[in-house]
Amino acid sequence: EPEVTQTPSHQVTQMGQEVILRCVPISNHLYFYWYRQILGQKVEFLVSFYNNEISEKSEIFDDQFSVERPDGSNFTLKIRSTKLEDSAMYFCASSSLTGGGQPQHFGDGTRLSIL
Amino acid sequence: DQQVKQNSPSLSVQEGRISILNCDYTNSMFDYFLWYKKYPAEGPTFLISISSIKDKNEDGRFTVFLNKSAKHLSLHIVPSQPGDSAVYFCAAESKAAGNKLTFGGGTRVLVKP
Numbered sequence: 001e002p003e004v005t006q007t008p009s010h011q012v013t014q015m016g017q018e019v020i021l022r023c024v025p026i027s028n029h030l031y032f033y034w035y036r037q038i039l040g041q042k043v044e045f046l047v048s049f050y051n052n053e054i055s056e057k058s059e060i061f062d063d064q065f066s067v068e069r070p071d072g073s074n075f076t077l078k079i080r081s082t083k084l085e086d087s088a089m090y091f092c093a094s095s096s097l098t099g100g101g102q103p104q105h106f107g108d109g110t111r112l113s114i115l
Numbered sequence: 116d117q118q119v120k121q122n123s124p125s126l127s128v129q130e131g132r133i134s135i136l137n138c139d140y141t142n143s144m145f146d147y148f149l150w151y152k153k154y155p156a157e158g159p160t161f162l163i164s165i166s167s168i169k170d171k172n173e174d175g176r177f178t179v180f181l182n183k184s185a186k187h188l189s190l191h192i193v194p195s196q197p198g199d200s201a202v203y204f205c206a207a208e209s210k211a212a213g214n215k216l217t218f219g220g221g222t223r224v225l226v227k228p
């Protein structure tokens with residue numbers, strides 16, 4: 001069964017440094033998402049992406065964050081200047097359709113630790 | 116964000132018995148509700164969804180019930196199996212909000228052999 005893959009599985013970064021989290025969505029999917037889960041808290045929506053544009057973003061997704069689909073397969077999340085509170089598990093998801101109860105398929109996540 | 120709540124952080128059930136997981140929501144604009152299962156070190160895996168205009172959806176051992184007037188839904192797993200031991204998340208989506216998923220806090224289920 002096709003799956004969403006995320007790399008790296010664990011990223012340790014010094015505060016203030018830039019970090020790029022990478023995702024390979026399922027190949028025929030058109031809609032892409034990033035979520036995060038801070039330890040002990042809920043899974044939170046960050047951003048959705050379709051047709052090379054951001055379709056929706058949350059209040060968390062400020063100017064420090066950006067997303068890109070640099071080629072036909074990768075989908076990346078960049079955090080420009082990391083803060084301690086960015087430490088979380090980051091999940092990438094993709095779907096073939098949006099809405100209508102269509103499932104978003106999640107990767108196994110990247111654990112980001114900011115020191 | 117308290118729009119979707121799962122008030123039971125954990126549930127323990129004997130193998131073969133029914134597991135009932137509950138979820139409450141406050142936003143009447145939600146169009147669909149989805150349940151996901153999550154094992155440690157893995158991402159959430161989709162289980163089943165239900166439209167806000169339905170009151171029941173069934174898929175194998177999994178049935179989701181929606182009580183729209185009470186803004187409450189539940190997931191029934193019958194019979195429960197040890198492999199069902201995981202964290203279960205209720206999530207909701209709204210077309211008006213771009214179909215992003217709003218998650219509950221999760222319920223950890225332990226199925227005892």
